[in-house]
Amino acid sequence: MEIKSSENASFQRVYKEVFPVLMRVAYHVTYNLDVSEDIVQESFIRFYEKNIDFVSVDEAKYWLIRVTKNLAINVVKRKSREKAMVDKIKKVPKTPVQNGEDALMNTETREMVRSAVEKLPEKLKSVLILKEYADLNYKQIGVILHISESNVKVRVHRARKMMETMLDRGEMHVS
Amino acid sequence: MCLDDQILNTYLDGELVEPWKTQVEEHLKYCTACSSRFRQLQAVHEMVCSSRLSDEKIDAAQEKILAFMENKYLHKEKKVKFLHRDFTMKTPTIIGIAAAFVLIFIGAFTIQSPSLNDSNVLIPQVVDTQSGNVTQVSSIDSLTTDQILSNLSLEEILSYLDSKGFEVDLKVKSVNPIGESTD
Ligand SMILES: [Zn+2]
Numbered sequence: 001m002e003i004k005s006s007e008n009a010s011f012q013r014v015y016k017e018v019f020p021v022l023m024r025v026a027y028h029v030t031y032n033l034d035v036s037e038d039i040v041q042e043s044f045i046r047f048y049e050k051n052i053d054f055v056s057v058d059e060a061k062y063w064l065i066r067v068t069k070n071l072a073i074n075v076v077k078r079k080s081r082e083k084a085m086v087d088k089i090k091k092v093p094k095t096p097v098q099n100g101e102d103a104l105m106n107t108e109t110r111e112m113v114r115s116a117v118e119k120l121p122e123k124l125k126s127v128l129i130l131k132e133y134a135d136l137n138y139k140q141i142g143v144i145l146h147i148s149e150s151n152v153k154v155r156v157h158r159a160r161k162m163m164e165t166m167l168d169r170g171e172m173h174v175s
Numbered sequence: 176m177c178l179d180d181q182i183l184n185t186y187l188d189g190e191l192v193e194p195w196k197t198q199v200e201e202h203l204k205y206c207t208a209c210s211s212r213f214r215q216l217q218a219v220h221e222m223v224c225s226s227r228l229s230d231e232k233i234d235a236a237q238e239k240i241l242a243f244m245e246n247k248y249l250h251k252e253k254k255v256k257f258l259h260r261d262f263t264m265k266t267p268t269i270i271g272i273a274a275a276f277v278l279i280f281i282g283a284f285t286i287q288s289p290s291l292n293d294s295n296v297l298i299p300q301v302v303d304t305q306s307g308n309v310t311q312v313s314s315i316d317s318l319t320t321d322q323i324l325s326n327l328s329l330e331e332i333l334s335y336l337d338s339k340g341f342e343v344d345l346k347v348k349s350v351n352p353i354g355e356s357t358d
Contacts, residue, residue, distance in 0.1 A: 008249050015244070019237045020230070027228040033236075041240045048248050113226040131188070132223045138190050156188065157181040164219045 003054040005047045010060075015044065018061045022068045024133040029072035029125070030079075031114055039075065043068045062144050065134065069126060069144070116166035120159060127152060128159035178202060178209045183216050 003010045022043060026036035043064055054060040120128060130141045138152040145152070178199060185191045186199045203210045336343050 011244075011249060015241060019240075020233045023233045023236055024228050033228075033232060037236050037240060040236070041243060044240065044244055045248070048244070109222065110226045113223055117223075128223070132220070133227050138188070153181070153185055153190070157184045160184055160216065160219055161180065163223060164215075167219065167222065 001056065003057060003060045004051070005054070005060065006049070006051040011048060014047070014057055014060045014064070017057060018064050021061070021134045022064055025065060025068050025129055026072045028117060028129045028133045029069065030075055031118065035075055036072070039068060039071045042071060058140075062140065065130070065136075066144050069130075073122065073126070112167055113163075116163050119166060120162060124155055124159035124162065127155040128163070131156050131159075177206060178212075180212070180216065183209070183213050187213070187216055187220060 003014060005011060005014070019040070022040045023036060026039040027033065030036055030039070046067060047060070047064055052060075052063070054063065117125065117128065126145060127141060130136050130144065136144070138149045138156070141152045142149045147155075182191070182195070182199060186196065191199060203213060333343060
């Protein structure tokens with residue numbers, strides 16, 4: 001089905017399907033809920049205002065993920081440049097653990113994963129986030145990042161290797 | 176020959192094609208070193224995955240931002256109608272509340288709007304706080320009854336602002352609904 005981004009029904013359809021993925025992408029790049037909400041909102045505003053025709057929901061989704069990922073990465077870059085921004089982001093309390101699913105996953109583990117993801121170089125970080133948090137396959141990730149499928153495969157492998165090393169230092173045990 | 180991490184990761188992601196997929200599966204059945212390595216990679220993957228932002232938080236944000244998008248973009252042409260309908264619904268509650276402190280938020284751009292000059296009839300004084308876009312509208316002593324803001328119903332104020340083309344976001348603060356305890 002063709003998607004016209006400024007058309008009400010198209011917009012609603014894409015919004016419903018793509019929102020959760022965009023939130024996860026923005027969140028795992030910035031690790032800040034408020035900032036992520038602003039980023040995702042900005043992505044949908046651009047989507048609506050640009051009035052673009054997409055051949056499918058998936059094409060619209062890839063476009064939105066690309067925009068969201070870039071906005072989020074820019075926020076992180078700006079954050080490291082501007083002291084004020086750093087302070088603002090750091091003042092926001094860390095995501096509290098609430099539901100049952102979260103309870104199984106202890107806060108320390110979450111923090112370990114977070115700090116490992118944050119330490120990844122940008123190229124590996126983007127690929128890892130799209131793989132682990134956006135549930136995309138290699139081909140889709142390649143389309144979004146404009147890189148080849150085999151390049152995605154290599155980066156997923158490298159990113160996981162670095163994650164393993166960093167998580168290992170944080171004493172991850174496998175029975 | 177044993178399997179390297181990259182092949183195992185590709186297999187883990189369900190991206191390994193035949194005939195390699197079957198070969199890997201066969202190998203993992205008898206090689207304890209590789210199957211143990213595979214479980215380790217799987218554990219890393221699951222650990223990373225399971226620390227994802229919860230659906231609960233996503234749902235809350237999804238609703239909030241959709242409301243914003245509908246209000247600002249999707250239903251823009253129907254905004255006036257929407258405002259009135261929304262308002263009519265809420266009026267009884269607001270009227271029933273004593274001493275409601277009402278703030279009217281007007282977009283900063285409207286302060287410079289030439290139509291503001293016409294609004295002197297209803298709003299004798301608009302206190303521009305200079306920074307930001309929050310403006311408190313207050314009544315002035317030296318005015319006739321119909322010029323004092325508190326003598327006008329919220330609906331009158333709203334429809335007036337509406338007719339002047341203002342986008343008004345109304346918020347009621349510090350309110351204790353009648354019949355409920357004040358804790
Ligand atoms: Zn082996």
